[in-house]
Amino acid sequence: MNVVYINGPVQNGPFTIADRPGKAAGIRAAQALNALLGAGPLPHLWNTVTLAGDLRHREAPDRDTVGRQERELGAIAAKYEPGPAPVGGVLTDTAPAVADLALEMTERLLLQGSLMVIPAAVQICARCGHMTGAVAHACQACGHQRTRTATRRLLVWDRPPDTPVLAREDLHAHQARTPHHLLTIAQNVPQRLILSRTRDLGISLAPLGLEGLVLDPRAGLHIAVLAAAACHRAERPAMTVTENAAANVAAYGALFRQHDGTRLRYALHGRIPYDDTATLQRLCEVHRVGPPLRELFLTWFLPLCSLHIRAGITPAQLPALLKFWRRAHLARPDAPASDALTELRHRVTAGDMRWVMNIQTLAQAIPKSPGIHGADEEPEGAS
Numbered sequence: 351m352n353v354v355y356i357n358g359p360v361q362n363g364p365f366t367i368a369d370r371p372g373k374a375a376g377i378r379a380a381q382a383l384n385a386l387l388g389a390g391p392l393p394h395l396w397n398t399v400t401l402a403g404d405l406r407h408r409e410a411p412d413r414d415t416v417g418r419q420e421r422e423l424g425a426i427a428a429k430y431e432p433g434p435a436p437v438g439g440v441l442t443d444t445a446p447a448v449a450d451l452a453l454e455m456t457e458r459l460l461l462q463g464s465l466m467v468i469p470a471a472v473q474i475c476a477r478c479g480h481m482t483g484a485v486a487h488a489c490q491a492c493g494h495q496r497t498r499t500a501t502r503r504l505l506v507w508d509r510p511p512d513t514p515v516l517a518r519e520d521l522h523a524h525q526a527r528t529p530h531h532l533l534t535i536a537q538n539v540p541q542r543l544i545l546s547r548t549r550d551l552g553i554s555l556a557p558l559g560l561e562g563l564v565l566d567p568r569a570g571l572h573i574a575v576l577a578a579a580a581c582h583r584a585e586r587p588a589m590t591v592t593e594n595a596a597a598n599v600a601a602y603g604a605l606f607r608q609h610d611g612t613r614l615r616y617a618l619h620g621r622i623p624y625d626d627t628a629t630l631q632r633l634c635e636v637h638r639v640g641p642p643l644r645e646l647f648l649t650w651f652l653p654l655c656s657l658h659i660r661a662g663i664t665p666a667q668l669p670a671l672l673k674f675w676r677r678a679h680l681a682r683p684d685a686p687a688s689d690a691l692t693e694l695r696h697r698v699t700a701g702d703m704r705w706v707m708n709i710q711t712l713a714q715a716i717p718k719s720p721g722i723h724g725a726d727e728e729p730e731g732a733s
């Protein structure tokens with residue numbers, strides 16, 4: 351069994367997990383599933399190669415004393431406060447293990463002729479030189495309105511006609527759940543993809559003769575997942591990601607989802623309405639769900655549900671889910687049946703999440719946490 355779940359790298363923006371728990375949905379879902387598989391702990395993955403990160407660093411008053419990498423790592427550490435840091439650590443998309451693997455994969459793809467370094471026309475900001483891409487639009491780095499066409503040596507993928515960028519086999523899910531609309535949307539990219547970008551931070555392509563350019567972060571985040579999987583000798587990493595995010599990155603990752611027998615697949619999840627805390631608070635009172643059980647509902651059950659309800663959980667679904675959760679919790683067996691756990695692991699390995707809506711199976715899966723009791727339930731061992 352070598353499936354592990356790894357979160358699609360989260361953009362290291364200005365937020366904390368306590369403020370924006372929805373950002374951690376993929377991390378939490380991966381953690382819950384790995385625990386059921388007996389795998390891990392795996393690192394939490396973060397995406398630091400962002401234009402917004404470049405701008406924050408440039409504008410920071412302490413930019414002369416704090417390096418960019420240091421700033422990113424400090425911001426990631428602060429995300430978890432006041433909670434504990436992740437047991438499995440964190441991995442960024444520029445970590446040495448990721449950069450090494452990225453260069454190895456890119457060199458191999460260049461040798462195979464899948465990727466090319468060629469002079470190509472791109473739009474460059476007339477003021478700051480930021481490469482805005484193939485199409486002219488205002489510069490997102492400095493806000494300047496005017497770009498000019500320039501010819502630059504770039505890393506490109508000229509996709510052969512009719513090459514799918516995302517197929518059914520790239521999804522870690524049971525057969526009945528193919529999102530055909532997603533496969534269609536992901537395909538909607540230019541036939542030539544530019545895989546090199548101008549960024550202050552990233553995986554430098556200078557060793558390939560592309561001075562001043564970095565690998566497109568949408569490719570890099572797939573490589574970060576492969577690097578994390580390699581550390582855990584897992585050949586079948588499932589990357590938790592929303593459908594929107596998958597649609598945005600799938601084309602850029604098409605050549606970077608496989609390496610030396612390891613194959614990355616996407617485990618799609620929907621959004622969780624965490625922002626509706628007032629409603630949740632009231633619901634918990636009505637249904638007599640105490641703080642520990644509420645916490646487990648938020649950080650364990652809802653992330654697992656989000657892999658099943660891929661269109662996104664709506665606030666209107668919360669009351670029913672909370673009632674269901676409470677009933678499942680009351681149905682927990684004293685000791686989980688071993689054949690039930692084996693069956694559960696088979697399903698998690700196959701990406702089949704229907705079990706999360708089955709009260710008996712869910713009851714078997716609920717982790718034993720000290721102090722997790724319903725408000726009106728007898729404490730464990732009291733009877």
Ligand SMILES: [Zn+2]
Nearest residue numbers: 475478489492
């Ligand atoms: Zn500019």
